[in-house]
Amino acid sequence: MKNPSVDTHLLPADSGTIGTEPLLAVDNLHVEFTTRQGVARAVNGVSYSLNAGETLAVLGESGSGKSVTAQAIMGILDMPPARIPKGEIRFRGTDLLQLSEAQRSQIRGQQIAMIFQDALSALNPVFTVGWQIAEMFRVHKGMSKKAAYAKAIELMDRVRIPAARQRVNDYPHQFSGGMRQRIMIAMSIALDPEVLIADEPTTALDVTVQAQIMELLAELQRESNMGLILITHDLGVVADVADKIAVMYGGRIVENAPVHDIYGNAAHPYTKGLLESIPRVDMKGQELYAIKGLPPNLLDMPTGCAFHPRCPFRQDNCVTDVPALHEISGTRSSACHYWREVLDGTAG
Amino acid sequence: MGRYVVRRLLQAIPVLLGTTFLIFTLVYWLPGDPIQALAGDRAVDPVFRATMREMFHLDDPLVVQYGYYIQGIFSGDFGTTFRGLPVSTIFEGKFQITLNLAMTALVIEAIVGIGLGLVAALRRGKATDTAILAFTLLLVSIPTLVSGFVLQLVLGLQLKTSTGIDFFPVAGTSAGWRSYLLPGIVLAGTSIAYLTRLTRTSLMETLRADYVRTAIAKGMPRRRVLGRHALRNSLIPLVTYLGADLGALMSGAVITETIFNLNGIGRQLVDSVYLSENSVVVGIVTVLVLIFIAANLIVDLLYAVLDPRIRYE
Numbered sequence: 158m159k160n161p162s163v164d165t166h167l168l169p170a171d172s173g174t175i176g177t178e179p180l181l182a183v184d185n186l187h188v189e190f191t192t193r194q195g196v197a198r199a200v201n202g203v204s205y206s207l208n209a210g211e212t213l214a215v216l217g218e219s220g221s222g223k224s225v226t227a228q229a230i231m232g233i234l235d236m237p238p239a240r241i242p243k244g245e246i247r248f249r250g251t252d253l254l255q256l257s258e259a260q261r262s263q264i265r266g267q268q269i270a271m272i273f274q275d276a277l278s279a280l281n282p283v284f285t286v287g288w289q290i291a292e293m294f295r296v297h298k299g300m301s302k303k304a305a306y307a308k309a310i311e312l313m314d315r316v317r318i319p320a321a322r323q324r325v326n327d328y329p330h331q332f333s334g335g336m337r338q339r340i341m342i343a344m345s346i347a348l349d350p351e352v353l354i355a356d357e358p359t360t361a362l363d364v365t366v367q368a369q370i371m372e373l374l375a376e377l378q379r380e381s382n383m384g385l386i387l388i389t390h391d392l393g394v395v396a397d398v399a400d401k402i403a404v405m406y407g408g409r410i411v412e413n414a415p416v417h418d419i420y421g422n423a424a425h426p427y428t429k430g431l432l433e434s435i436p437r438v439d440m441k442g443q444e445l446y447a448i449k450g451l452p453p454n455l456l457d458m459p460t461g462c463a464f465h466p467r468c469p470f471r472q473d474n475c476v477t478d479v480p481a482l483h484e485i486s487g488t489r490s491s492a493c494h495y496w497r498e499v500l501d502g503t504a505g
Numbered sequence: 506m507g508r509y510v511v512r513r514l515l516q517a518i519p520v521l522l523g524t525t526f527l528i529f530t531l532v533y534w535l536p537g538d539p540i541q542a543l544a545g546d547r548a549v550d551p552v553f554r555a556t557m558r559e560m561f562h563l564d565d566p567l568v569v570q571y572g573y574y575i576q577g578i579f580s581g582d583f584g585t586t587f588r589g590l591p592v593s594t595i596f597e598g599k600f601q602i603t604l605n606l607a608m609t610a611l612v613i614e615a616i617v618g619i620g621l622g623l624v625a626a627l628r629r630g631k632a633t634d635t636a637i638l639a640f641t642l643l644l645v646s647i648p649t650l651v652s653g654f655v656l657q658l659v660l661g662l663q664l665k666t667s668t669g670i671d672f673f674p675v676a677g678t679s680a681g682w683r684s685y686l687l688p689g690i691v692l693a694g695t696s697i698a699y700l701t702r703l704t705r706t707s708l709m710e711t712l713r714a715d716y717v718r719t720a721i722a723k724g725m726p727r728r729r730v731l732g733r734h735a736l737r738n739s740l741i742p743l744v745t746y747l748g749a750d751l752g753a754l755m756s757g758a759v760i761t762e763t764i765f766n767l768n769g770i771g772r773q774l775v776d777s778v779y780l781s782e783n784s785v786v787v788g789i790v791t792v793l794v795l796i797f798i799a800a801n802l803i804v805d806l807l808y809a810v811l812d813p814r815i816r817y818e
């Protein structure tokens with residue numbers, strides 16, 4: 158499952174000529190929302206990249222900008238109130254933000270597809286699941302109704318929905334949560350997209366079903382060599398399927414790392430806090446660790462490092478200076494002034 | 506489904522009994538002597554009065570009178586007027602006229618109201634939206650008495666005089682379905698305003714739904730996202746409103762019928778109240794209640810067509 162592809166997420170901004178261009182590259186992306194209370198800066202210079210067959214896990218709590226970044230890639234942000242003042246999203250070298258709406262809707266669903274968190278509300282309640290899957294073939298491929306439904310049944314089989322042929326004319330509310338998410342997956346992979354974005358695909362599901370869905374995603378990815386962006390706040394999910402991790406906080410990436418490097422070896426205090434807040438059986442009876450304080454207010458971001466009000470290792474310059482994304486190795490980076498100390502465990 | 510319809514129709518019986526009894530009681534309490542009303546200002550012969558009161562059971566208690574009436578209704582007999590005409594003869598053609606008028610108004614209301622509402626929702630916050638909202642405010646503010654006469658004058662008479670073509674006949678039913686156009690517009694006025702606002706709100710809410718975002722993420726063209734994915738879901742509250750409004754349009758047609766000289770039940774109802782023709786008043790209300798019940802049943806059945814989550818067995 159771990160793909161030995163070249164890691165390119167640290168390529169400089171104009172990487173068009175240097176090395177191989179990744180399948181998808183988000184570069185210095187900024188997204189802001191105009192609200193009554195002011196401008197909310199949801200994404201402040203996020204860069205990450207993804208290669209074919211690779212899984213990138215984007216980790217962070219609500220409001221960290223992980224979903225907004227994904228929606229910007231899909232082009233499904235409501236603009237206005239959203240605005241993208243700066244940044245590039247390159248798919249196969251083409252900046253999606255420069256394309257017309259008509260060109261983007263050709264990429265949407267066909268080359269870059271997305272799975273949402275709550276399949277019950279994400280599926281249209283008044284159409285059958287077969288209709289909703291077949292729609293992909295009818296609209297994008299101009300297939301006949303009959304052929305498109307045959308394809309829909311095939312896909313439902315592929316995501317292992319029992320008795321697909323009998324259930325193709327059922328409505329979303331007639332399925333269980335896990336089956337609904339499978340329908341959602343079937344719909345998203347219908348046209349063999351090159352990039353699949355899964356926005357918390359298992360959050361609304363039972364733990365046992367979560368594992369099945371993740372397994373299914375990993376399997377589909379292996380078969381078709383798609384790039385997968387997995388947006389989650391669940392570190393347990395990440396460990397099993399991801400190749401690399403990008404941790405987001407306050408609209409920025411605070412740490413980049415290959416998945417096996419990050420556990421027990423975080424280079425940013427926020428990542429460290431996240432890892433320590435996973436419940437563990439051997440710590441039974443002790444108080445569960447939680448990062449103190451609240452996520453930052455996007456309308457009024459803290460000065461300096463956005464994490465400083467909650468950081469146990471805070472120094473004076475953290476309050477005034479915005480930390481750059483320091484390169485630790487070819488594949489790791491951390492946006493902490495004291496990443497060395499955090500890594501060594503000597504911080505604070 | 507069939508059993509559901511039967512159950513709903515059976516439920517309509519107590520509703521019908523309740524409403525007719527209520528109307529019957531109200532009419533019973535109305536001041537004035539119906540027998541005296543027949544004679545106008547002249548004195549009534551006491552023997553004639555006694556015979557009439559005997560014939561129409563006027564000296565019996567209210568409940569007994571109601572019993573006689575409802576017995577007639579269930580055998581298809583709406584009774585006889587004090588002037589000796591069967592009530593069903595008076596109804597002849599009149600319900601058809603009012604129903605034609607109300608249906609015309611309903612169609613105009615649905616087309617204009619939903620159309621304006623859709624445009625307003627899609628242009629939310631822009632000048633078009635504001636203009637449409639202002640227009641709906643204007644519609645609710647103008648009484649039918651004013652809009653009726655003004656439209657009759659401008660679209661009816663002046664347009665005809667200046668072009669020589671009679672686009673909108675201003676009175677009577679001699680021009681077939683076209684006769685109902687202008688009164689239909691006048692009758693639909695206020696309802697158009699409400700339906701426009703309801704459509705606007707409903708569609709704006711649907712457009713924020715997750716499944717609309719999914720449809721966009723699937724790369725569906727904007728027209729399809731709106732026309733297939735969003736519209737079907739936002740139609741549900743509109744159908745409720747339209748169904749209930751049919752009854753309101755029928756019973757609210759009095760002024761419009763008077764202005765446009767349409768011989769419908771609205772005018773008959775008012776006339777009968779003045780003449781103390783109790784059996785006609787109760788008869789008209791009974792039929793209106795039946796139409797109301799039928800419209801509501803159709804709405805409920807339409808729900809199941811529009812929303813598969815609703816099933817009747």
